[in-house]
Amino acid sequence: MSKAIEQAPANCPLPWPTDAMDAEQLRQYAKDILRQTQPFTQENRFTSWRHFFITLAVIALFSAGAVSALAWPLRLLSGVLLGLAVVRLFVLYHDHMHGAFLRGSRFAALFFKAFGLLLMAPPSLWRQSHDYHHGHSCQYVGAENGRWPLLSTHTDLGTFPLLSTDEYQRADSWKRLRYRIARHPLMILLGSQTIFVFSICVVSLLTQPRHRPWALLALGLNIGSVAFLAINAADILLFALLVPHLVGSALGVYMFYCQHNFPGARYLSPEQWNYTATAVHSSSYMHTGPLMAWFTANIGYHHVHHANSSIPFYRLPEAMAAITALQSPIVTSLHPRDIWRCLNLKLWDAERQRLVSFAEFEALKNDPARQQALA
Template identity: 30%
Template sequence: MSHSTNISIEALRTPLKPYATPDRNRALWQIGNTFLPYLALWGLLIYLLKNEVSFFAVIPILILAALFLVRIFIIFHDCTHGSFFASRRANTILGYISGFLTFTPFSYWQRNHLVHHGTYANLDKRGVGDMWTLTVNEYRALSPAKQLAYRLYRNPLVFLGIGPGYSFLITQRFLYSWEGKNERFSAMVTNVVIVLIAVLATLTIGLKTYLMIQVPIMLIAGAFGVWLFYVQHQFDGVYWAHKEEWDPARAAMDGSSYYQLPKVLQWFTGNIGYHHIHHVLPRIPNYKLQTCYDTIPQMHKDNPLTLKKRFIRLKRTSLREFP
């Protein structure tokens, strides 16, 4: 089904609006089946490492814990949109808690992400909450040194390896000049809690054990998260337009992917593969996205992205030619 039509964003949203109501019971169930297993895996890892089990033997458990942390981040993401709970206060509290676990300041990331929702697929408003993306002409106009920097930035070893660690462990610890009071507060509180957790861990399980668990989980989960973000807006045929031609309906349907993941990965990623639906109406909680796709024909997409069809095309330095 092609979505390159003149349908308005409001027309797309109309059949989705009944699903944009949080369900407290489903939200609480998701908290239970996400946070509790994550904490239990942490306990298991502490027990194994303190009993001198080889680090390599616990790598599968670290990967599983990282997948649960990805799911925690999806809940965090819903809270930034105010869609997880009906209560704004409940979303903020859970958002902060999730942010402590994912090392992400709630209000700071919320502001960046909402800017992303208003500017993605707009060639004249790139640079906030997105990946560095150039057109062919922009790339060719760069100096050789900047071309190399761009290619290195998009190299899988960098943006799936070094990049997530640098972003989640380092850059989000610092403040930026354009931030407002809420953003500064969330960054400072998150940093203080991270330090307190590290101090408590040092006094109990030991700093070495803490780092042997926390750092790998963050790096693995970060790589998963960045990969998902990449696939959601970087794929063959993706819609981009200059500001005067930018259309929010086309940006949502053709500028965001439907990533058809295996059911187990769909569960861990909180249905975020239905990213086009999320961009049409961000107020829909993740636990209702599957139902939206199943019941609303307008949301169906031909030829969805899959693991088999597309592992990745990372060597592409641009999307297509633009004037």
């Protein structure tokens, strides 16, 4: 049975099934999951193309509504639905980058390369950050010394910045302010600007010479499109571009955030970290209704995806239903209560092995044992 999201006990983490395993048992556990998930990596080409073209048809339909001469409430609704449909297409792009969806298709590769540029996530930059994320998911890397100020994700990490309670307590006021900005819910709401524009494109343009042409092309295409529409069709800019971008990026970035920032997630040191155990148990399962599962292309089955990223999105539910080890994840949802619980987690408490809020940190920082450890 899946475990509903809940607050972790005050002095201990939520238990993982792997906690009692020794090194040899963990190795066997990893081998078993890889072996059991392998059959589900087989792609059904007809099914993949069907999902691809249906997604494009839905995007075309909502785009037509957003640019049409309908009353503005209907255009606004079309823009919102267009944003949700773009989230689905982005997950298909994500799966293609993993080699799980339309692998080897030249047409798909060309299409998704253009799509990545339009969404300011060029394939080479997306692959760099996302592959790192999968290879080091929930591995605690510390304060990101030497990186750009902690305003958003960095392209090498592919995740939100995270400080431990000890590091945060040692930090000066300026570093704390930058960190609070980085973890603020507005960073998720404005995910398109903070992550895709700033972290993926601008930072790469200034710091990574080999990626500069792609970052520059992505920025140029988007700035040019916005400028053209602002001058010639402000209504289309609003309903067909700005509204979908806001809705799509807010939902997509939040889902990425909450799937590794939830009560029960652990961020372990490289010495403690185990790829499979962390992939399965520090990745949540987001329970949604069938409509939202369609718009998000099953990315809510995130623990299954991290167990084996070569599984096409449409086979993730099938894999979870068939493999016992994948049937007990911690469950999140889009219920406001669960969203608040996930957004409220700000710091990693290594002593208690759980994420805590700023309020919890303030309550714990005067703990004599912690003060002695920091002395």
